[in-house]
Amino acid sequence: MNPTIKDVAQRAGVSVGTVSRVLAKNKTVSEDIRAKVEATIEAIGYRPNILGRSLRLNKTDIIGLVVPDITNPFFAELAKHVEMLASAEGYSVLLANTHDDPEAEKQQIETLLGRLPAGLILVPVSNSLVDGLISGTRTVTIDRPLSGHALVAVDNREGGYLAADHLLALGHRRIGYISGPNSTDVSAERREGFLRRLDEFRETNPGEYVAPQVVEGHFDYRSGEELGKKLLTQADATRPTAIATASDQQAIGLLRAAGDMGLRVPTDLSIVGFDDIPLASLVLPRLTTIRQPIAEITRLALEGVLGSHALQEEYKLRPVLIERGSCAAPPVP
Amino acid sequence: MNPTIKDVAQRAGVSVGTVSRVLAKNKTVSEDIRAKVEATIEAIGYRPNILGRSLRLNKTDIIGLVVPDITNPFFAELAKHVEMLASAEGYSVLLANTHDDPEAEKQQIETLLGRLPAGLILVPVSNSLVDGLISGTRTVTIDRPLSGHALVAVDNREGGYLAADHLLALGHRRIGYISGPNSTDVSAERREGFLRRLDEFRETNPGEYVAPQVVEGHFDYRSGEELGKKLLTQADATRPTAIATASDQQAIGLLRAAGDMGLRVPTDLSIVGFDDIPLASLVLPRLTTIRQPIAEITRLALEGVLGSHALQEEYKLRPVLIERGSCAAPPVP
DNA sequence: CTGTTAGCGCGTTCAC
């Protein structure tokens, strides 16, 4: 059995209340008693029982993190940052995966809430099931909004817009887009921004023909590869000379598809990704991509969850285009 | 305030003991009372407070997971599996990162232990600081042993051996090896197995010249790239025609280095990785690698932590060589 | 079969 506060009190010849006070760094304890208590704490290796404390105070120092898939490098990066900042503040993080499944998400959030976390950081996949589930727990969502909770996100529309703008500026006109699942707002917004820039271009350049080819899938590597293959299996005259994706994972899958088909990047095909995961700068060629400021996202989310001030409704961050080696001017026919 | 068991009792006109009994699915409750209690539980939306229960029972349903770096795809995969299996059994998982820092590891384990987890799954980076820290908590370590605790791991020596064997069989004689940190057993074992196969070859083929070039670094992408560059910056006559690595991440970094230097894989250079992370089959070319059976590892680890039977001391799993596209016969000069 | 009660370990009044 671990020693309790009672053991310390007994051994130090004081009452439990006094021990509790030195634990709480309460100033109203005489110096010699405090020293004696601290000594016996050290001596018997006493560690306060967090359960007792939490029960008494009716709050824990745990924060819940719910992500669709920890295997996704973007979320892994997020988890790392959350864990770092949280543990620096004395909090631990409880991890839950939803596998993009609304039913699982509901389940996970419910059990997490049952553990009375101090706060919740949530990357929601659905809002139908979760809506109204959370109350009384400081919650901030990332990437997509949930009514009644604070949101931290990059401006996905602007991200899509930047990608399209970059490709157009390089001279591309036959442009493809690999989207994420239509059911997610994130994906819809990125695509929307992308297409809007194309629309604008058409308006200002009525003579030019620009017809984007859009395909939809998941955010993962495999989806990028499959959809890429689909997009690239066309006659030279209609095949896109550039493709933007909704995630770096898709872009890397696409890279593979292009390689399999003998297409050189960026000579034959330009690619721009989204997220700027660590791997983006290591693939061959290095990926031009839209960076999400993940450290900033995490900082704001954790501040929102742990901070004492009221939560803003929305923190919108600006994505930025990172130019590397996967984009060039289109090939001359 | 959330409703407590007392509220339920009062509202249902029974005692708290009875409510507790229906919660525990105790059979000694008459059917009509059970129904009434369940109805009022439903009615007021009562959820048992886990803190009270845990304090009373002196055990939680939390399992701690300590990994060096959640950003490493192998550990992310591990975390995913652990979380899946754990939540299926009603447990939640507390995540901690050590960043390969022994001091941080000690800290993390201590605070984790303070939360009285039902079990601990640990991928240790050091044993000096951690040794003896854990007692009274069911613990299994993964990858590297910690005295007094169960270990689940692949046979790293055999993995290294397989890699060397494959390269030799293809005809390679100038072979490089990118190792992980010398301070980790995992890395040492892989390298050891690798070099042993080379030694064996020398003994049975005294005429042939085989001198491995070994370099050491971290397990990540960047290290693979840097060390790869170092290894490949040599005259054609001495430059390795094949390089094995201690992780897929290193192998992918190496792929990038080779590409930067105009070396084609596998024509000019063969590469074999270690782990078989999801990305391994998606890079260009697909990576030949040594697979760790991660689902099996996780299953054993969780069984060890949650199971009631005594822990075996060691579960050693067999790695297997996955042949893909990154290896070929050496170029003819 | 059900009600009552004693703690689990802790923080916090309220006396002194």
Next chain:
DNA sequence: GTGAACGCGCTAACAG
């Protein structure tokens, strides 16, 4: 400045 006592929500042992 310090000690005694209560209660946070729950389970288990004991009565009835």
